[in-house]
Amino acid sequence: MSVQANLNEVNARINEACENANRSSEEITIIGVTKYVSVERAREAVTAGIRELGENRMKGLLEKQESLSSEEITWHFIGSLQTKKVKHIIDQVDYIHSLDRMSLAKEINKRASQPIHCFIQVNVAEEDSKHGLALSEVIDFVKNLENYPNIRIVGLMTMAPFTQDETILRQTFRQLRQLRDQIQALTLSYAPCTELSMGMSNDYVIAIEEGATYIRLGSKLVGESI
Numbered sequence: 001m002s003v004q005a006n007l008n009e010v011n012a013r014i015n016e017a018c019e020n021a022n023r024s025s026e027e028i029t030i031i032g033v034t035k036y037v038s039v040e041r042a043r044e045a046v047t048a049g050i051r052e053l054g055e056n057r058m059k060g061l062l063e064k065q066e067s068l069s070s071e072e073i074t075w076h077f078i079g080s081l082q083t084k085k086v087k088h089i090i091d092q093v094d095y096i097h098s099l100d101r102m103s104l105a106k107e108i109n110k111r112a113s114q115p116i117h118c119f120i121q122v123n124v125a126e127e128d129s130k131h132g133l134a135l136s137e138v139i140d141f142v143k144n145l146e147n148y149p150n151i152r153i154v155g156l157m158t159m160a161p162f163t164q165d166e167t168i169l170r171q172t173f174r175q176l177r178q179l180r181d182q183i184q185a186l187t188l189s190y191a192p193c194t195e196l197s198m199g200m201s202n203d204y205v206i207a208i209e210e211g212a213t214y215i216r217l218g219s220k221l222v223g224e225s226i
């Protein structure tokens with residue numbers, strides 16, 4: 001399938017989910033996750049109109065950026081980020097989705113030459129296999145970021161459990177949204193926290209119904225190993 005054909009299908013499902021939830025589809029930004037695919041396939045996504053791309057590793061990010069350097073693309077770093085790698089990617093990315101510890105915040109703050117848009121990664125279901133703060137840790141974490149002028153908390157990010165169980169997925173996304181609302185209500189200047197990065201190929205429809213503003217799509221949009 002071409003990326004365009006996949007995108008048409010995704011857009012139809014986004015529209016449907018938005019209708020169900022009484023939302024405007026303009027509230028949803030698709031991040032094309034190109035980590036499994038070639039530079040050529042990433043370019044095809046850009047040609048199809050995807051303007052936000054996500055990578056989870058430094059090498060993939062730099063590779064794709066080099067070959068797409070003539071395009072105007074917003075770059076998202078969505079993978080777990082080792083502290084020592086921060087200096088290599090910090091000036092290359094527009095958003096980091098995986099802020100999950102103070103030592104990382106400190107390093108981003110130190111290396112960035114301007115405020116970086118960060119999502120706090122939350123491990124809502126507290127799965128051992130996943131990174132992220134527990135729900136109960138996030139508010140204190142946000143409050144402790146006050147003296148990091150180069151960190152701007154734009155929202156929260158989660159990866160839901162890998163399941164088809166709609167109840168679990170909905171509950172996961174809903175808990176993240178409620179936490180987002182709580183942080184927003186703190187009205188911290190450095191943490192507007194308006195966004196929710198949630199929903200992948202397997203669960204983006206439910207994520208949108210529960211309030212996602214950024215969905216991260218790999219396999220259903222660009223495919224795997226193309």
Ligand SMILES: *Cc1c(COP(=O)(O)O)cnc(C)c1O
Binds near residue numbers: 033035219
């Ligand atoms: C790989 C990845 C995605 C995309 O996964 P698909 O299920 O292929 O859509 C989204 N978010 C993160 C953090 C990822 O690592």
